[in-house]
Amino acid sequence: MHITKIIIITFTTFILFLIEALFHFNIGKNGHQIHKKFKIIFPTKQELAYILGVLAVFSILNGLISHYLIYVLH
Numbered sequence: 001m002h003i004t005k006i007i008i009i010t011f012t013t014f015i016l017f018l019i020e021a022l023f024h025f026n027i028g029k030n031g032h033q034i035h036k037k038f039k040i041i042f043p044t045k046q047e048l049a050y051i052l053g054v055l056a057v058f059s060i061l062n063g064l065i066s067h068y069l070i071y072v073l074h
Contacts, residue, residue: 005067006063006064006066006067007063009062009063009066009067010059010060010062010063011059013058013059013062013063014055014056014059017055017058017059018051018052018055021051021055022042022043022051025041025043025047025051026038026039026040026041029041
């Protein structure tokens with residue numbers, strides 16, 4: 001697989017999982033407030049750095065594992 005495909009897989013995984021992580025972050029910050037208004041909260045710099053770091057590691061792993069599996073299966 002060409003390096004471009006690895007980068008595309010890594011980048012798309014990173015963006016999609018970032019959106020998901022921000023949804024989960026807001027659910028966690030808002031708790032189980034069924035009857036209260038849901039507030040959108042953006043993470044602090046430290047929280048965002050942690051989220052981005054974890055996402056970067058797993059996105060890169062996903063790109064590399066995808067590359068390996070496609071290589072092995074062909």
